[in-house]
Amino acid sequence: MKPAAYPNDPEHLWEHFYRISQIPRPSKAEDAVRDYVIGQAEAHDYGWQLDAIGNLVVYVPASPGREHHGTVIIQNHLDMVTVKTGDKVHDFLADPLSLKVEDGWLLADQTTLGADNGIGCAAALAVMTDTDVQHPPLELLFTVDEETGLGGALGLDASLLSGEVMLNLDTEDWHELYIGCAGGGGWVFTGRYPLAAAADDLSYWSLEVKGLAGGHSGVEIHHQLGNALKLLAESLADVDAVQLIAASAGVAHNVIPREGTVTFACAPGQARALAERLDSLLARWRSYLPAADHAVSLGLTPVEPQPLLSAADSQRLLAVLAAFPHGAQAYSLAQPADLVDLSVNLARLQLRDGALELEASYRFFNAEQALPLRTGVEALARLAGLEIRRIDGYPGWQPDFASPMLARAKALHQRLFDSEPAVKAIHAGLECGILKSKKPDTDILSFGPTIRGAHSPTERLRIDTVPPFWHFLTALLAEL
Numbered sequence: 001m002k003p004a005a006y007p008n009d010p011e012h013l014w015e016h017f018y019r020i021s022q023i024p025r026p027s028k029a030e031d032a033v034r035d036y037v038i039g040q041a042e043a044h045d046y047g048w049q050l051d052a053i054g055n056l057v058v059y060v061p062a063s064p065g066r067e068h069h070g071t072v073i074i075q076n077h078l079d080m081v082t083v084k085t086g087d088k089v090h091d092f093l094a095d096p097l098s099l100k101v102e103d104g105w106l107l108a109d110q111t112t113l114g115a116d117n118g119i120g121c122a123a124a125l126a127v128m129t130d131t132d133v134q135h136p137p138l139e140l141l142f143t144v145d146e147e148t149g150l151g152g153a154l155g156l157d158a159s160l161l162s163g164e165v166m167l168n169l170d171t172e173d174w175h176e177l178y179i180g181c182a183g184g185g186g187w188v189f190t191g192r193y194p195l196a197a198a199a200d201d202l203s204y205w206s207l208e209v210k211g212l213a214g215g216h217s218g219v220e221i222h223h224q225l226g227n228a229l230k231l232l233a234e235s236l237a238d239v240d241a242v243q244l245i246a247a248s249a250g251v252a253h254n255v256i257p258r259e260g261t262v263t264f265a266c267a268p269g270q271a272r273a274l275a276e277r278l279d280s281l282l283a284r285w286r287s288y289l290p291a292a293d294h295a296v297s298l299g300l301t302p303v304e305p306q307p308l309l310s311a312a313d314s315q316r317l318l319a320v321l322a323a324f325p326h327g328a329q330a331y332s333l334a335q336p337a338d339l340v341d342l343s344v345n346l347a348r349l350q351l352r353d354g355a356l357e358l359e360a361s362y363r364f365f366n367a368e369q370a371l372p373l374r375t376g377v378e379a380l381a382r383l384a385g386l387e388i389r390r391i392d393g394y395p396g397w398q399p400d401f402a403s404p405m406l407a408r409a410k411a412l413h414q415r416l417f418d419s420e421p422a423v424k425a426i427h428a429g430l431e432c433g434i435l436k437s438k439k440p441d442t443d444i445l446s447f448g449p450t451i452r453g454a455h456s457p458t459e460r461l462r463i464d465t466v467p468p469f470w471h472f473l474t475a476l477l478a479e480l
Contacts, residue, residue: 113460218254242264
């Protein structure tokens with residue numbers, strides 16, 4: 001059911017966004033939402049094709065009189081990040097999102113909203129179904145599996161596309177035009193530790209950190225948000241002879257972990273000392289973490305005795321977490337100071353029954369600059385005796401300030417809004433880099449309405465940026 005004050009301008013766009021929000025669409029489970037798009041295409045007698053990996057292209061004929069204009073690709077991804085608060089009951093494979101409007105923002109109830117990239121998908125669908133929109137021939141490209149490593153774009157059959165101009169609608173700051181994006185890669189580290197029987201002279205505990213903001217590991221990495229994994233390791237740093245039992249934190253490689261739990265054993269006196277330090281740890285973190293993280297909390301509760309790692313193995317693993325780099329590693333020398341050139345996200349940890357899986361990712365504009373970071377991280381893993389599996393990287397999209405599309409878009413923005421847009425590159429893995437590598441002659445531009453908190457349960461869409469975004473998109477199509 002639509003929430004009170006659900007927006008309706010532009011009508012087609014908001015209606016499609018609502019319908020998309022009611023269709024579960026985690027990465028690798030996009031069949032239902034893709035079927036919705038196909039249904040819309042067939043209802044208007046538009047052709048469509050799928051490639052082997054599941055990407056969809058809808059072919060929309062030109063408006064009357066514009067048949068001989070060059071074909072334009074409009075590109076978005078169908079999947080969404082699926083993150084919720086710890087106390088929220090929600091099945092992302094089955095349940096619709098529960099939307100609400102607060103203070104001019106659209107958001108979901110304690111889950112990600114999926115405006116990344118659902119609002120772009122809705123705009124493409126609105127272009128398809130609103131007959132008042134004037135446009136050249138269109139190829140509407142809906143990719144799959146973007147959020148778990150850009151798998152749809154990497155596997156795209158580019159022969160389905162003929163256009164040489166592409167509009168990507170997957171950036172998150174209105175009045176900004178993007179002409180470049182970061183590339184990236186990552187790792188999964190694994191280890192196996194022998195377990196010892198529970199000992200009677202130890203006390204057994206679960207330590208939980210929660211209340212952090214979390215967020216997108218690309219566009220929000222420079223905000224210096226707290227990382228639950230790093231804070232858990234810091235909390236146990238002064239516990240002598242700690243022995244780990246289990247741990248769980250983080251949800252995906254591209255999400256800054258916002259909560260986590262570690263189960264451990266130690267001498268009773270050490271546990272009492274840790275309990276007395278919890279308030280001082282929180283005060284320390286709040287002294288430097290951004291305001292978005294000031295709801296951080298720590299909880300220490302007793303648990304039943306369980307088999308556990310040795311003290312030596314536990315210290316080695318905690319040392320890896322403490323030493324592992326996280327956050328912005330280098331900033332652009334040519335762009336504004338908030339453009340990160342190189343970053344790393346310590347993303348996810350699972351330790352259960354002596355089996356460890358640790359995941360991290362990194363982003364870059366210059367792949368050569370990332371090599372020392374990769375070398376250092378892998379050296380750390382080898383010192384800790386971990387197995388290393390590299391996650392295949394993806395290319396960046398190098399900015400082209402001489403782009404004809406950029407020049408046209410800047411002039412249009414000036415005419416429509418009496419202001420010059422900011423021209424930027426984004427420290428996130430847009431599919432543009434991959435698509436550019438598959439179609440090198442394509443002139444690409446990316447823009448979108450304002451989204452905050454992407455990849456977290458605080459994700460929200462600023463409603464009043466959507467009408468001008470739509471106006472700009474349709475006016476641009478009318479000029480092409």
